[in-house]
Amino acid sequence: MNELLIIAAPDLLERRREWLESLSGERRLSPNTLDAYERDTRQFLTFLTTHLAGPPTISDIHTLRPADLRSFLAARRREGSGARSLGRHLAGLRSFLRYLERKGLVNAAAAGAIRAPRQPKSLPKPLTDAQALNVVTAEAQLHEEPWIAARDAAILTLLYGCGLRISEALGLTPADVDAGATSLRILGKGGKMR
Structure with a gap:
């Protein structure tokens, strides 16, 4: 200065x-x-x-x-x-x-008395399939405990593959899996099921 x-x-x-x-x-x-x-x-x-x-x-x-x-x-x-x-x-x-x-x-x-200029709203850029795979496999190698590595890989797969928010993924229970294990019931923002 x-x-x-x-x-x-x-x-x-x-x-x-x-x-x-x-x-x-x-x-x-x-x-x-x-x-x-x-x-x-x-x-x-x-x-x-x-x-x-x-x-x-x-x-x-x-x-x-x-x-x-x-x-x-x-x-x-x-x-x-x-x-x-x-x-x-x-x-x-x-x-x-x-x-x-x-x-x-x-x-x-x-x-x-002056308003701040409007900030442009930008959408997040999604990961490519290859980048997502790299994230999941890299995370799986970071933990010595196999169950922690499997848990983290499953959460990351849910986040990317299903487009879940972190709160939605962490809020899942066994009751959210349908009988045929082909779909999940997600409780989203505002208490909406999706």
Whole structure:
């Protein structure tokens, strides 16, 4: 973190430094999250320097409007940030503004007025038959106890072969096997039989 690269009022830079230290010490955020929040606030203060035509001060942060934050997010979008990155930018800025608000320096309402961008919903990618077979056979070799290896292989086979959720597979009882042993009764989410 090189504060010399950020153009902002010294008191604002000091509050930012204190906030980052509090995230590291008190909240124990991961180093990657700390790096991201540091970068996000640095980019935001750099943006404000241009947006406000001068180095931002705590007073400028206090008078931020939702439109100012939206302008920053729009600028990041133009530079190629996706929805997940924009959501993280907003989370970092909200955290910083709430910190300043707890110190009695600003009102963080502007950040709360903005919704995070919608995250794209991606479906899980299924394993190929070969990958599933590798998982089941590898799991069977991990245990010295043959019954544990057989149990784990059976559960993995049920998960993959029948498309069961783990809770469904672990909830099976002998009564769930039909008389001909050709099908299972599964109690799914919401108590639905399938």
